[in-house]
Amino acid sequence: MTAPELDDTGLDDTGLDDTGLAVDAQRWPDIADVRTDRRARVAGAVADRLFRRAAARLDVRVEYPDGTVIGAAPRGRILPRMIVRRPGEFARRLGTAGLIGFGEAYMAGDWTAPDPVAVLTPFAAGVGELIPRPLQRLRRVVVTGQPASERNSESNTRSNISRHYDLSNDLFESFLDETLTYSSALFDEFPARPDELARAQRRKIDRLLDAARVGPGTRLLEIGTGWGELSLRAAQRGAQVRSVTLSSEQQELARLRIAAAGLTDAVQIDLLDYRAIDGEYDAIVSVEMIEAVGYDYWPTYFSALDRLLRPGGRIALQAITMPHERMLATRDTYTWIHKYVFPGGLLPSTDAIDSITREHTSLRTVDRLRFGDHYAETLRLWRERFTANSDRVTTLGFDATFRRMWEFYLAYSEAGFRSGYLDVQHIVLAKEARP
Structure with a gap:
């Protein structure tokens, strides 16, 4: 069989344009x-x-x-x-x-x-x-190693986060659901329907809050605000919430959403690095934030969680994980994802989390849920919505090269979960009593 032939419209039998893309050489x-x-x-x-x-x-x-x-x-x-x-x-x-x-x-x-x-x-x-x-x-x-300028030190982390999360709130709204939750949902049936995404995101958030035992009067710390949905739901339970982010765009919109819900007195959103957080909290929740910490700083991250959690408290994490041997093989590699999407990050393995918490903290894993197939469905729905809203993305000022980059990012990520190479987990940690 020969390769596809072009018809007189300039499209082949796949419906894909064969004329090439105009690429902005300064931007790309x-x-x-x-x-x-x-x-x-x-x-x-x-x-x-x-x-x-x-x-x-x-x-x-x-x-x-x-x-x-x-x-x-x-x-x-x-x-x-x-x-x-x-x-x-x-x-x-x-x-x-x-x-x-x-x-x-x-x-x-x-x-x-x-x-x-x-x-x-x-x-x-x-x-x-x-x-x-x-x-x-x-x-x-x-293979090229990660540049020192992108290591997630205190001096670099803000710019790394900004490169992704401060692109445009409108861009993220073009493919996320009404909750503006940018992490895996938890569905109750497959295949997932588009109209189920918001409900599945709230189901995921509620499971994390339940795992951390968040209720009336809980002093809750959230590391990684997103656009505020978890803080909203925690405050609606009667918790007193402190949430930290390094994205000014996220902070601004999350504060507006909190104010619109009448919960300003219950939620504080700070532009702050996790290493600079003070205080003591009954519960800590962090959703898909450890991936942006970087291999060298995982002990620092978990030590901060250990320091901030009161005795008897619980930590609920949502983390994307990869096989331990692949993590070790690629931890110093500069990847396409680093260059174009998430500078400075690395996906942990379950073994790495367990060994680091045992060596550096009093935190121990007490519960774990794996649901990688749910992330594949989440990404499919995001990708379909992004593609359907391509005209809107264009009007926001993002060119064709960016759109293909984002399509590849979503497809590449979905493929990782569909293949089983990637997983996502809820990991619940508790403090082990000191002898």
């Missing part, structure tokens, strides 16, 4: 320019061979402009289609920037897919085997 220098020097050509040739070898072992169909097709579906099956538009550019990006280049190639339109999640899921499932094992030993030599 690494997307606009592809290296063409001899080193890049050699690296691209090697990367092309490795990619074709890896793709041939996966449940994916890769189509090239010259009619080459990699991946033959078994009888009765249809494989997801990855369409390589510009093979030379795609290979050189891979060769010079690895997985960062893979994502940049999507942003540039070098490759595309009718269903990006279906394509990315088998890659995520086999991520540890895509590169031959002898070459994996060279990882630390050839």
